[in-house]
Amino acid sequence: MTALLELHGITKTLKGQKAPRTILDGTDLTVDRGESVAILGRSGSGKSTLLSLIGLFDRPDGGQYLLDGRDITRLPERKAAALRSAEFGFVFQRFFLLKHLTAAQNVAMALVNGQGWLPRRKRRARTLEALDRVGIAHLAKHRPARLSGGEQQRVAIARALVREPRLLLADEPTGALDTETGNLVIEVMRSATERGCGLILVTHDWDHANKMQRVLRLSDGALHPATDTRSVASVSGPARHRAAMGMDRTDAERSEVAR
């Protein structure tokens, strides 16, 4: 079966302050339907650049990008915009909610923009379903100012999921949240994969990365299987349990699944 997403030998050079800098240098990545992948990497390694190429906000200089087997490497902007709104959901560190709209109205905006016409009743039903899926249907009428950071991020996730995207792209979605709220947000995104949505999570947090099916590290412009090198004592939650049970994946095991 064709993979949901395939990147082959992606290259990207950005203008540096002094000289051009190659950020991506032959990056390969395959993501299947319903698969979750974490991408770690030091600050400036190019994680956001990679996500913006995957989300079609930018184009690679070289390599090939296939979505569901279709070559979209050089898609013109108008077609890219249509594909972006139909197939991708985006979640960022900042929530980007419109403060004068309620939670439900913020989510419904995603159905108004570029979705084609939907009768109001259907729009409302899908909005409430999306809010329900992230556990905050009861807050539908609240404006962002009355919501906690975690609740606002869940509204943003509901907005990203309401169109049933094939791929959810999350760039440091827990960066502004405390640990417990961050865990909840990761769990909400992970559960979207149970409905077949692929998930790419850019994070600095190993605990969150460990909740994904595969963990990769971006370094020197390419993705490599990553191993949690923290000691068992310093690891918390499910990762600690896995490590304690000797269940942590080794580099060799990860290589096998990293493709």
Ligand SMILES: Nc1ncnc2c1ncn2[C@@H]1O[C@H](COP(=O)(O)OP(=O)(O)OP(=O)(O)O)[C@@H](O)[C@H]1O
């Ligand atoms: N539009 C741009 N023009 C030139 N250089 C850029 C541009 N955007 C990013 N860069 C540079 O490219 C490199 C990669 O940036 P990017 O934001 O992708 O890294 P990152 O891994 O996401 O970092 P962080 O973890 O700090 O968010 C950085 O050195 C950054 O300064």
